[in-house]
Amino acid sequence: MADTRPGATARIIRWIDYRLPFVQFLNHELNEYPTPRNLSYWWNYGSLSGVMLVVMIASGVILATQYTPSADLAFDSVERIMRDVNYGWLVRYVHMNGGSMFFAIVYIHLFRGLYYGSYKTPRELLWILGVIILLLLIATAFMGYVLPWGQMSYWAATVITNLFSAIPLIGPGIVTFLWGGFAVGDPTLHRFYALHYLLPFVILAVVLLHLVALHRHGSNNPLGIDHKGPQDTIPFHPYYTIKDLFGLTVFLLIYAFFVFYAPNYLGEPDNYIPANPMQTPNHIVPEWYLLPYYAILRSITFPILFISSKLAGVILAFSSIFILFFLPWLDTSPVRSARFRPIYKWVFWLLVIDVIALGWVGANPPEGIVVTVGQIATFYYFAHMLVLVPLIGKLERPRSLPSSISAAVLGGGAGLSGAGAPMAKP
């Protein structure tokens, strides 16, 4: 692709590109990159996730220049940031609420994938990389929450690290290893700080792989059918750059509302009490984005065969994410997008309700009806993944797919192809 810009700029760019094809690369991947013309706003959430990763890293590094990762000084160093450091309150609230925003964005991005079959062939690895990012994100967020060394920081760390004691034989040894001592303490805080700083850069690397995988076959689209030629696509710039920019601005409005007007709405008051190893809070609750896993963890109140209820809860909680790795193979439908899957469409929304219900369960003390709902919701979640999704794929009669994206978008309706041949076989 010849650079037609005049004069010195063009010469410098050619000089660099000949040795390191950077500008060429950017031009191909971000400028002229052919993207399906029919992407909806549900496709904004990928770039939003990328923006949030940058925001969290930037705000995190700035906080790291002022924070002290020592059990006796951590809480006070955060208060100093809030009170004395110029704009410290802003960077802290940006980072704190950014964590919640990041998860909201990533969950919507994930559910978009579930609805439109973005995990189906040839995007299985793209999906798997995404699930790996989610796991790394959860680990990062968990460790980050410990750093302010408030009551919730300390006790969430205690409860979650104690889970590993459920592993037979080596469990308690692993827990001591994780703690670096006989309880969560200063060594634990130091290593969580080091890892919390490190993991986002690991996430960055996996995100880059995620993008490479994405660009191998390009984005999915609401119709779930492959693009068949240039009439189905438009260049990423300016169409999707401006659309992403607009979406970003709207998202920032929501983010700004929390940061400036309700910065502690999504948090726990108990975390403004310094950690006290001698006193447990009345209710230990994780942040909202971990509530569904917490609910599943607590829902197993009985042993299963030789597995203790505690271990079973741990296994199921982790499995709720691990099972996502297998989704491309669990889903037997020949059709990608739920738009053309009349049964799955409703089952999808049932899953959404189920996950929200699990969130409610996780937020409440495990008594009475909360336990029952939690057990039903946990059962339903795994039933969805292991039974409903495979069965529906096989038994459902999908609606007829349009012949092409452009046909559907440019007012066709004519030329519908039969169901069953929407995707190119690998």
Added chain:
Amino acid sequence: MARSAFAAAVISVVLAPAITWAADENPRLPRQQWSFDGVFGTYDRASLQRGFQIYKEVCSVCHPVKHLHFRDLEDIGYSEEEVKAIAAGYQVTDGPNDQGQMYQRPGRPSDPIPGPFPNDQAARAANNGALPPDQSLIVKARAGGPDYVYGILTGYREAPPGFGMLEGMNYNELGPGHQIAMPPPLSDNAVTFADGTPATVPQMAHDVVTFLTWAAEPRLEDRHRAGFKVTLFLVVAAGVFYAAKRKIWAAIH
């Protein structure tokens, strides 16, 4: 499509804490009007100063407020000279000196406001084993925030007949299990305000809670001001970007 995507974002984020909130919302929490309420909320300087007076004359007997420095008091309307005078009225531990001993000296603006006890153990010993919590963050550390703290201060009642009060506890509407170790700290005219405001219990509770809210969130006004500018900017930006988006996409719609 855009609207539903937007709705999903808002719902997923707003629903989440509503779920947690429903769990521990206290139905008996009396709601108050605060000068710092709402997106344009600010701190009433006169109320803050009365609140500081109450803290100084009543609460500081038992409660420290360690995250406040004397210099912070300039934010509630005292001049540099007044702050120096307030600080100098306290004795602060410093040292060791060249002889290796700790010594007392008058406070300076850069010092944190000293608490009533040198450590937690001394505080417990003086209070029947109970530890009076630090007040710097109390408003943020309790569900219900300012309304809760106000409710505690004004919630002392006679225990209902037959209610099993534990030794040394006091009956309080909002206290956990209706019992709280702190005896009622406020009584009418416990303090004489310099500006002549009548010192009723509700008035004092209102002022000290305003002060404590400032103590927990001293940068609230900066935050609100910045928020207004940011929101305005983003609304304009959203409008411009939307117009640009429509213009660009007009080519292919």
Added chain:
Amino acid sequence: MADVAQQDLHQEHSGETRRDFLFLTAGAIGGVGAAATIWPFVDTLNPARDTLALSTTEVDLAPIQIGQRLTAAWRGKPVFIAHRTAEEIKAAEDVDISQLRDPQKDSDRVLRPEWLIIVGVCTHLGCIPLGQKTGDDRGPYGGWFCPCHGSVYDTSGRIRQGPAPLNLWLPGQAELANQALYKFTGDNIITIG
């Protein structure tokens, strides 16, 4: 055909100008937003309020006898406070300025001649010169002597021998030219900073 083509071109052109203005505005807004966002993050690295609060030190001069010297701490650095004798003042004033490496009149270095208040950091490479404690080597001019590389300062803190290029700084002088950052705020009290 040609008419239509002309018309298309014309429309495209005026549309282009309007579009360009919109894009220019959008770009400008994006740029302003980015800059406005970055500034607070950078500003967090400037001295915080607690650091600034410790940027002032008060020293009571009453206990310092004539001929005695005191070292005070100010912004993390030592400040030499010398209650000069009449001989020291005369020696400082009777110097031919033009012979100095860093010409400066003694009267330009003090507010009151009997009190010399200078930052005790050698202007060569930052060591703390000797001369504050009794028994210290004060060098041939009776001022201060830096043991690291042999810089010699006189009773006004001016450089006389050795590798240092400049006189010992007055408080705040290194950051703000020509402005002594201390003042007498009481009969015998100075506030530095």
